[in-house]
Amino acid sequence: MRKLTLPNRAFGNLLEYILDDNITDINWSQGLWVNHLEKGRYKIDGFLLDESFIQQFYTKISNLMNVQFNVNNPLLEAETDNLRISILHDSVTNTGISISIRKTPAVRRINRDSMINDNYCSEDIDTFMENAIKAHCTVVVGGLPGVGKTEYVKYLTNYIPPYERVYTIEDNLELRYSAINPGKDCVEIKISDSFGYSDALKASKRQLPTWVLLAEARGEEVKYLLENISAGVSCLTTIHLDDASKIPDRLRNMGQEINENDVYSFINLAVQLESVVKEGEKITRRISQVMCLSRNEEKNEKVMIYEDGKILTKDLPEDLLRKFKLAGINDPFVKNKN
Template identity: 25%
Template sequence: MRSTAFYPLPTQSDEEPDGVCLLGKAEHVHLRMEGWNVGKEHARIYAEQGGVYIEGLGGFGAVLVNGERMRAYGPVEAHDEIVVAGYRLQILPRFDSEDRHTPIFTEDGRSIPMSPTTPIKAVVETAPELVRPFYDARWLALVRVVHETVRSQMDLRRVDLGVLSPEELRRMVGELVREVVWRMNPPPELDRQRLVKEVLDEAVGLGPLEDFLADATITEIMVNRYDEVFIERQGKLLAAPALFSSELAVRHIIDRIVAPIGRRIDESSPLVDARLADGSRVNAVIPPLSLKGACITIRKFSKKRLQMEDLMAYGSIEARMAHFTQVCVQQRKNIIISGGTGSGKTTLLNVLSNYIPDHERIVTIEDAAELRLYQPNLVTLEARPANMEGKGQIPIRELVRNALRMRPDRIVVGECRGGEALDMLQAMNTGHDGSLTTAHANTARDMLSRLEVMVLMAGMDLPLTAIREQIASAVDIIVQITRFSCGSRKVTSICEVTGTESGTIQLQELFTYKQRGYDAEGRVRGIFRATGAVPEFYEVMRERGLPVDLSIFQAEEPLRGQEDMHHGA
């Protein structure tokens, strides 16, 4: 969000002698700012000698001007970039002319000199969520000192953390943190409440990531190192206003994530895939693999149970395409959802699984459990990595083979990456119709090529012709989902696998998305279309006397375009 405020800054005037605009968190200031590093009266903007000046106040009152830290600066020019406590300020001298604010800059960006009595105004534009706050080294050092003091106090008191519930642990540690901060008596300009929260989050939670996890508008969190954090909001990458106090703090957070699910990370196994309690996907890498320090990538999933109507509202899919995918699931067609990284494959798989009838038995298989199915007869299996001795690993492929002995009506594999693709195809070909999975590919045709490669990764010496016949017999529908540069996700193609001809797998595209450029805000525009082709199984349904709606495949009328623009599912 970007807000604009006009503040009168008369120079030497009898009507308003001070002519000062105060910035800070106090009640009486003109521009209120929030944050631990914001003082009560943090900075002031004032007019003097025909120009506008800015000056920092108090201990944390330094300002960044064009990337340089200084106490005061002026006169402000049009091209100057000023950051105060994480807020980007654009200060433009103005004068009133018939109630209109007119800039008084020359063509080369210099301000026009004014007499000391000329009234001027300043425009202050704030965008705090887009700018990394200035973290003073003293603040990070203070967080570290409080954190270490709290840990030593807990050791002295011999607190057994294992017997405390999360709520009791947070309450007890919170009281201890507040006690330590009170005894340290930090400078009054410091936000004590913010200090307590940051230390508490780092001690018993996920540190500065807690606020991002609670923010529903953030879809991805990326920690490159302890003092370099980025987030994805509405499809855009932004530098995050948060830092860890140290490299050790990031390592503790990683351990806190992986320990509850029985996984480990150390120098002998320096990377790990894990999940949070809400199902969010976590990947962590530590040195020596990560040269900058421990890094974490968290892909969040919506706490809301998404329905197909939500994807339609986002513009990710059109109504008739949604109806067709529902029919495919209910008619037990084997479906592969194909797409690139972060395109929304798992989200779409979750939505399609809502159409599986409640009376069917479902077995889900994943590397790290992320799927959220709500049917009553559900078994969730998760692969297990090797232990410290290098033993005990159970890969997805073994779980797929074991699932065949569990009397499943449907097998749902979170993602096929390797040799498990062969076992998945065999399951589809041996009576387990209606199975669903996802895989990485840029187009439906590429998906078929990837399946061939993954089957070969199983180590079976099979001729390519036999592999293609297996794929053509097993896979019914490929749903291609694409993430565009603007951040929106859309189902760009739905294809039917119709068989093989001359050794080549045949595809018939049923629906497609045609891009038609971008709108004024840079978001993709286009329309969904039917190609006019009718899937073969619809003819079988009609012969069996089942109701079919062939009108959805008519190509004469283009499907309603969605010039959206949300970031998608």
């Protein structure tokens, strides 16, 4: 999907919500609903989009994308530097045209202080995750749509040293690694019809990355991702999930050639996120679970070390402890002074 440039006037009455930095999502279907960082999700009373604007909006986008939008092609998707746009044709809905706009700014919305102040996680588990990145642990971040999986991955990239080459793979550019990590070594790959996820993962082996950041694990490409990890590359990726303990099964079911033992051998940590969205209240997000995966002595093991704001155990699997010690980290729950 190529990137579009849309002038402000193209958004009509939607523009004020596009320009509001506290609004993360804008949705139209018989009414306008927005997701606001401080006010939660709410409807804009009295807001209307007339049929002529809606037609002009999707016609302009379809023309710029050089694609059709009609009964036979009912889904229109596009992206700009800071927006991801999805439009559903009224032939496939009972409620008319549906427009969804998600903002993808090149900023980190969360930092250590805000995480602790907002009860995103406990201080010791935040330290643990910082040390996990420094120890080159492979981390899968799970959660339902809209919980902030990509935002958390963006936060974790802060702990990747500048000299370690990062290879990002996305169909919509949301990680924005080079923009939020200026000066760090990075190759940003944008997936297309002619160069898919599997192609990008296979090509990455010749680019000598220390890290592969896969925007989302979805299907057969997981096989090639595990091959990269087995060759010594570390990884951060996201997955749609409702419980961290289900990650091995979810990954294994993404392809017939994905071996369960490989999942336990090469994925070190599973982090589950959740959010609470209420009308008129600040959207709250948090880490609900952190689980270790391990394969020792031909046995696969899952250890839940953090759940619902509490450390359940600090006894980590031997292979994970080894990774920390090789990085000079004797206690992963204590901030490293180096």
